[in-house]
Amino acid sequence: MNVPLTHLLTLAGGLFFIGIWCAVTRRNLIMVMLGIEIMLNAAALAFVGASLRWQQMEGQAVALFVLAIAAAEVSVGLALIICIYRRYRTLDPAKVQ
Amino acid sequence: MQTADFTALTPLLLLAAAIAAVMLQIALKRSHILTIVLTLAGLIAAMLGVLAVGDMPARQVTPLVTMDRLAFFFIGLILTATAATALLGCRYWEHAVGQCEEYYLLLLVAALGACVLAAAHHFAAFFIGLEILSISLFTLMAFARRRMASVEAGLKYLVLAGISSAFLLFGIALIYADVGSLAFPIWTARLQAAGETVSPLLLIGMGMTVIGVGFKLALVPFHMWTADIYQGAPAPTTAFVATVSKSAMVALLLRLFAPVDFTAEPALFWTLAILAFASMIVGNILALRQDSVKRILAYSSIAHMGYLLVAFLSGGPAAIAATVFYITAYTITVLGAFGVVTVLSRTDADADSMSDFQGLFFSHPWLAGVFMAMLLSLAGIPLTAGFIGKFYAITAGAQGGIWWLIITLVLTSAASLFYYLRIVVAMFSPPLENKTQPPAAGISYSGGLVLTVMTVLLIWVGSAPGPLIDLIGRITQ
Amino acid sequence: MDVNDPVTSIATIWPLMVFLLAATGLVIVMIGLSALLGQRHWQRTTGEPFESGMLPTGTARIRFDVKFYLMAMFFVIFDLEAIFIFAWAASVRQLGWFGYIEMLIFVGFLLLALFYLWRVGALEWGTKR
Numbered sequence: 001m002n003v004p005l006t007h008l009l010t011l012a013g014g015l016f017f018i019g020i021w022c023a024v025t026r027r028n029l030i031m032v033m034l035g036i037e038i039m040l041n042a043a044a045l046a047f048v049g050a051s052l053r054w055q056q057m058e059g060q061a062v063a064l065f066v067l068a069i070a071a072a073e074v075s076v077g078l079a080l081i082i083c084i085y086r087r088y089r090t091l092d093p094a095k096v097q
Numbered sequence: 098m099q100t101a102d103f104t105a106l107t108p109l110l111l112l113a114a115a116i117a118a119v120m121l122q123i124a125l126k127r128s129h130i131l132t133i134v135l136t137l138a139g140l141i142a143a144m145l146g147v148l149a150v151g152d153m154p155a156r157q158v159t160p161l162v163t164m165d166r167l168a169f170f171f172i173g174l175i176l177t178a179t180a181a182t183a184l185l186g187c188r189y190w191e192h193a194v195g196q197c198e199e200y201y202l203l204l205l206v207a208a209l210g211a212c213v214l215a216a217a218h219h220f221a222a223f224f225i226g227l228e229i230l231s232i233s234l235f236t237l238m239a240f241a242r243r244r245m246a247s248v249e250a251g252l253k254y255l256v257l258a259g260i261s262s263a264f265l266l267f268g269i270a271l272i273y274a275d276v277g278s279l280a281f282p283i284w285t286a287r288l289q290a291a292g293e294t295v296s297p298l299l300l301i302g303m304g305m306t307v308i309g310v311g312f313k314l315a316l317v318p319f320h321m322w323t324a325d326i327y328q329g330a331p332a333p334t335t336a337f338v339a340t341v342s343k344s345a346m347v348a349l350l351l352r353l354f355a356p357v358d359f360t361a362e363p364a365l366f367w368t369l370a371i372l373a374f375a376s377m378i379v380g381n382i383l384a385l386r387q388d389s390v391k392r393i394l395a396y397s398s399i400a401h402m403g404y405l406l407v408a409f410l411s412g413g414p415a416a417i418a419a420t421v422f423y424i425t426a427y428t429i430t431v432l433g434a435f436g437v438v439t440v441l442s443r444t445d446a447d448a449d450s451m452s453d454f455q456g457l458f459f460s461h462p463w464l465a466g467v468f469m470a471m472l473l474s475l476a477g478i479p480l481t482a483g484f485i486g487k488f489y490a491i492t493a494g495a496q497g498g499i500w501w502l503i504i505t506l507v508l509t510s511a512a513s514l515f516y517y518l519r520i521v522v523a524m525f526s527p528p529l530e531n532k533t534q535p536p537a538a539g540i541s542y543s544g545g546l547v548l549t550v551m552t553v554l555l556i557w558v559g560s561a562p563g564p565l566i567d568l569i570g571r572i573t574q
Numbered sequence: 575m576d577v578n579d580p581v582t583s584i585a586t587i588w589p590l591m592v593f594l595l596a597a598t599g600l601v602i603v604m605i606g607l608s609a610l611l612g613q614r615h616w617q618r619t620t621g622e623p624f625e626s627g628m629l630p631t632g633t634a635r636i637r638f639d640v641k642f643y644l645m646a647m648f649f650v651i652f653d654l655e656a657i658f659i660f661a662w663a664a665s666v667r668q669l670g671w672f673g674y675i676e677m678l679i680f681v682g683f684l685l686l687a688l689f690y691l692w693r694v695g696a697l698e699w700g701t702k703r
Contacts, residue, residue, distance in 0.1 A: 005274060016267055023260060032256055039263035046270035054277040059270070062221050062279070064657050066266065069228040071654040073259060075647040076235050080252045082640060087245055120686055124693035 008049030015042035029084065029091045033077045040070045105156045105164040107146035108172050109212055115139020116205045123198045133187055136201040140180045140208075147173045160280060161222035162213065166572040170421070171215035171348040174428060178340040179208040181432050181547045185439045186333040188541035192444045193241055193331070200240055204337065207233035211345035220269045220279040223349060227265075227313075230342055231258045237337065238330040244446070250329030253322045257312060261319070265309025271302030285356045288365075295364070307368055313346045314402045317375035324383075327395030332447045335391065336435030339398050340428040347424045350409065351417060359412045369410055373502060376403030377509045384516050389449050393516055394434060397475055400509060401427055407506050408490035411497030417573045419493035422566065426474070426486035426558060433551035434471040437464055440544040454520060456528025464540070465524045467548050472517040474555055477510050482558040489566075641699060648691065655684055 016039055023035025044066040051059025085091060103110070119135050122128075147169050155165030162168075183201055190197035210229030217223040235258070239251025273279055275298040276287045288299070295303075312319040327335050359366040380400030387393045405427070408419035441448035441457075441464070448454065458465040474483035487510065494503040540548075558565055623630055662669065662677050669676075691697055 009271070009274065012267070012270070016263070019263065020260075023256070029252070033259075036256065036259035036263060039260065040266065043263055043266035043270050046267060047273065050270055050274035053274060056277075058221070058279050059273055061661070062224065064661060065221065065225060067657065068654045069225075069232070071650045072232050073228070073235075073255070075651055076232055077252070077255050077259075078643060078647060080235065080239055080248055080255060082643060083239070083242060083248045084245075084252060087248075117683065117686060120690050124686075124690040 003049075003052075005049055005053045008052070009046060012042045012046040012049065015039075015045065027092050029081050029093055032093065033074055033081070037070055037074060040066055040073075101156060102158045104150055105153065105158050106162075107150050108143045108169075108176070109209065109216075111143040111146050112139060112176075112205065112209045112212060115142065116202065116209065119198075119202050119205060123202065127196065127198055129191065129198060132198040132201050133183065136183050136205060137180060139205060140176050140183070144173060144176050144180075147176065157218060161219045162216040163218040164216055167348065167351065167421075168216035170569075170572045171344060172212045174344055174425060175208055175211045175215060175341050178337065178344070178428055178432060179204055181436070181551070182333050182337045182341075184543040184547045185336065185436050187543040189331070189333055189439050189442060190240075193243075197240075200237065203233045203237050203240075207237060207337070208341065211341045214345040215348040217349060217352065218281055220273070220281075224262075224266065224269070226345070228262065230345065231262065234258075234334075234338060234342065237334045238326065240334065241331045244329075244331075246329035247331055250326045253329075254326050257322055257326075261309045261312030264305045264312070268302045268305030268307075268309060271298050271305065275299045275302065281352055282356075285353070288357055288362065300364070303365065304368075307365075307372075310346065310350065311372055314343065314350075315399050316372040316402055316406075317379045317399065318372070320376070320379070320399050323399060324387075324392045324395040327398070328389055328391045328449065332391070332435055332439040332442050335394075336432055336439065339394070339431045339435065343398070343402070344424050344428055347405065347420065351420060354409075355417050359410060366410065369406055370499070370502060373403045373406035373410065374505055376400060376406070377505050381509045381513050384513065387516070388451055390438065390451065390454060390520060391447065391449050393520065394431070394438075397513065397516075398431070400513060401475070404487065404490055404506055404510075407499070407502045408493050410502065411490075411493040411495075411499060415489070415493040415496055418566070418569050419489045421569045421573060422489050422562075423486040425565065425569075426482035429482050429551055429554050429558065430471050430474040433467060433548060433555060434475065436544065436548050436551060437468040437471065440464065440540050440548065451520070451523050452529055455523045455526060457524040459528055461540075464548075467552050468524065469521050470552055470555055472520055474559070476514050476517040480556065480559045482555045482562075485559055485562045644696065648696070652684070652688075 019035045019037075019039030019042055021035070022038060023032050026032060026035065044063040047059040047063045047066070049059075051057065051063075081091065115135065115138070118139065119132060122131060122135055150164075151166065151169040151173070155163060157163045183204055186197075186200060186204075190200055207230050210226045210231075210233060213222055213226030214230060215226075217226055231254075235251045235255045237251075238254055239248045241247040269279075272284060275296055276284055278284065288295075288303075308319065315323040327339070330338065354365070354369075357365065376399050380396045380398075380403060384393050384396035384400070387396065405420060405423045408423050409416060411419070438448050441453065441461075454468075457468070470481065474481035477483045477487040487506070491503055491506065494500075494506070658680065659677065662673060666673065
């Protein structure tokens with residue numbers, strides 16, 4: 001009783017667009033980071049779906065790497081955001097420039 | 098794994114060992130000079146590793162990486178550029194921030210990521226290499242943390258790189274769903290076999306991958322923050338981004354798309370051709386209107402990636418060799434140009450505005466000469482490496498018959514002379530009266546060494562390109 | 575056994591159904607009985623979080639020390655490195671000694687990073703020496 005690939009890819013695609021929407025429209029740097037995280041996780045989901053289709057482990061391994069790397073990216077991002085916040089007292093990207 | 102696998106991986110293993118050594122050294126005893134020595138020792142050891150094993154037959158080590166001559170050439174290029182950046186950074190970082198030892202650590206990590214990227218044979222290796230490189234770059238850019246422009250550049254690059262990585266990954270996932278393998282050759286073979294009837298999954302995946310690569314190479318519709326990032330980042334980091342991350346991406350481009358016959362793939366050809374066309378036009382036009390030297394160099398780098406794509410797209414027998422030659426010449430030139438900017442920078446801000454360079458000839462004639470040589474090479478004036486690179490690109494394009502791209506290349510190069518010469522004219526005009534002189538402390542030995550080496554290489558490659566062409570010819574057979 | 579056949583699927587999952595009903599029923603009985611039998615009062619301090627306890631002061635939206643964020647970042651990174659150890663543990667027999675040595679190198683790098691963090695004082699809560 002497998003979930004068909006199209007369903008998984010549709011879900012992942014939907015998540016990806018939510019992520020882009022969040023990253024591009026929100027006026028808060030934390031929310032921009034959150035959007036990027038959602039996009040990355042959508043990609044990881046698509047990898048899991050694809051590896052299910054071919055019954056391989058490769059895609060799942062990549063999904064694990066995506067998780068670890070997204071965490072590293074968000075840590076560096078948070079550090080930079082704290083730096084920015086200390087100086088500008090705002091997280092609105094429009095005001096930072 | 099067998100012994101031969103470890104032999105093939107020597108440069109990467111040495112680099113990883115150097116990272117561990119530098120980290121241990123910083124943890125045990127902080128010392129700027131010791132860190133520099135260890136970093137350079139690691140880089141030189143890895144370079145010797147490249148020289149020792151670079152001539153062996155191509156070997157695929159695990160499904161992830163292939164160590165062939167192309168990979169070794171790019172690893173050598175990346176290591177050289179990293180060593181140059183580290184040397185340039187010596188004097189620059191001494192007073193700019195309190196503790197600067199981590200800069201070299203991050204530089205080594207970024208170099209390792211770029212090397213993995215250059216040798217990648219599999220999408221997993223590609224993604225890991227890319228992210229090791231990018232995540233180190235965010236920190237390298239934000240390293241001058243007392244300057245807000247630097248932190249902003251890091252954050253902007255992080256957002257940009259995050260979005261582009263997500264696009265790339267999603268594209269790769271779709272391709273994987275269609276093809277059933279993450280290895281490059283299988284994917285390329287599938288693309289070849291598909292011809293004009295590409296399945297929608299593969300098409301969307303390819304489109305998203307091209308968007309991701311476009312962001313990384315800063316091609317035109319995806320170039321938004323390039324100038325801000327180049328301007329805000331500390332000058333040594335800018336030199337590193339412009340050379341190492343670009344050449345690693347070019348290596349990847351060669352691996353992914355070089356086996357594809359572009360005449361059978363019009364969609365891919367036209368996408369890349371339009372990106373190249375737009376990059377040449379927009380990059381040069383935007384550079385005309387700038388007053389900041391770092392921004393001019395940023396826009397010129399966009400245009401140069403366009404020129405490089407012309408060589409790449411020609412598809413003729415000389416395409417790969419021309420691309421490799423172009424990126425080599427470009428790396429030498431940009432390292433020299435940003436080297437001059439670094440050497441002239443003060444502790445509180447980088448040398449950036451035109452007024453910082455006004456009258457440079459009278460205060461530092463030697464530096465002005467080097468910078469002029471670099472700018473002329475970027476413009477493609479004969480007797481410089483840039484000229485041979487452009488000439489080679491045009492020849493390859495002519496063999497491939499893409500005349501409209503060649504004409505764009507020639508016309509935009511002519512226009513680019515204007516903004517390069519503006520900097521040259523500023524350097525030779527009399528110095529401003531009220532200007533606070535940059536500290537006449539003189540140039541550090543390390544910075545001087547880098548500039549000398551780059552200038553010698555520039556003129557040597559420009560006047561006698563034979564050996565380099567032979568070397569590249571052997572690599573790209 | 576065909577899991578898609580409705581009869582067999584109900585036959586196999588009936589304990590789950592019973593459990594679900596029992597759990598829901600228990601909750602309904604507990605809340606319903608206490609509502610029916612219990613007494614009610616409405617006085618001055620009834621609405622406070624800790625009735626006849628400490629009075630809450632200030633808002634919940636206070637600023638946290640930046641060190642909390644630092645610790646959270648370290649935790650997230652080291653925590654996620656553990657997934658690679660899990661992946662190795664799941665296939666430890668196939669990987670053999672070679673995989674074991676690889677994992678030792680990986681853990682060694684993590685330990686080196688931890689040592690580095692400790693030495694640069696990132697793990698200290700108080701002011702730096």
